Amino acid sequence: MTRTGTSGRAAGVDPEALWAPAARPRRGRPPAHSRAGITAAAVALADAEGLGAVTMRAVAARIGAGTMSLYSYVPNKETLLELMIDEMSGGHRLPEPSGDWRADLRHLFHEQRAIMLRHPWLPAALPARRTFGPNTLAALEYALTVLAPAGLDARAGLEVFGLLSGFVASHVTHELAQEQAADGTGDAFHQAQARYLRSPAVTAAHPTVARALAAPDGPASPDATFDRLLNRMIDGLTATA
Structure with a gap:
């Protein structure tokens, strides 16, 4: 059963914060990493070693970051998994519907x-x-x-x-x-x-x-x-x- 908090959001994952459009970067030093890069590193790790190998520590090491710094981009492993799954959905090659719904x-x-x-x-x-x-x-x-x-x-x-x-x-x-x-x-x-x-x-x-x-x-x-x-x-x- 999915655990929920008082706001009704799934525990560990905030859909609104996760999928909201990225905020404009603040002035000054640009961020060293990005969610897209972190997600790609996690996917590569899972491809190479399996899903069990994907930990915040292992992903941080793969991108050359400290484990704690990773949490400023991705708050927890549950959120990272959501990013990985959605990244895979982006691999669908979906042409315009042909009119043959079964074939599509x-x-x-x-x-x-x-x-x-x-x-x-x-x-x-x-x-x-x-x-x-x-x-x-x-x-x-x-x-x-x-x-x-x-x-x-x-x-x-x-x-x-x-x-x-x-x-x-x-x-x-x-x-x-x-x-x-x-x-x-x-x-x-x-x-x-x-x-x-x-x-x-x-x-x-x-x-x-x-x-x-x-x-x-x-x-x-x-x-x-x-x-x-x-x-x-x-x-x-x-x-x-």
Whole structure:
């Protein structure tokens, strides 16, 4: 459960202060660092060493600053995580809607998957997000705009966006785990699995499961698998009957 203070803001994160336009710099010596630079350093650290490596101390060391001085730019790690997540949302390449809302929606979530595959820490970070930054809002605006012809009301559109984003994060987490588990033995593993599922012991005890999992033509490519599942999710979540 998200903790809130008397103002109603999520504990540790002040959305108004976080996403407000940057104030004009005061006269005199310019700041040594910027939120953008700090965010980029945190993202690079997470890419290289995982989300667990991102601490205020480690990020400060990466930009050559003292830990305490970092707090004058970013008040806490929760806020830094919000900045990192929103920075990733800025990686979506979103063309003008084509008029084919299903194709546009598929494009958005293929982009989301590509971003997560480039930044494997991102799926694990998303559940901790407490607020929507400008880049995330731009992706949401795009999704709701292209969904308009589907005939969903505003709340349903938001739910579709959230559920599809959750599906992408879950799917990418599974993809990355499978890739790590295979460790270069993917083809051999799939062949061994197919032989096991065709074995008399399995087919006799679980015939329906064995037929479903045997996949005689071999596994589909990751891209094709994702696209097939995404299409099913879109069909189910946008059905209005």
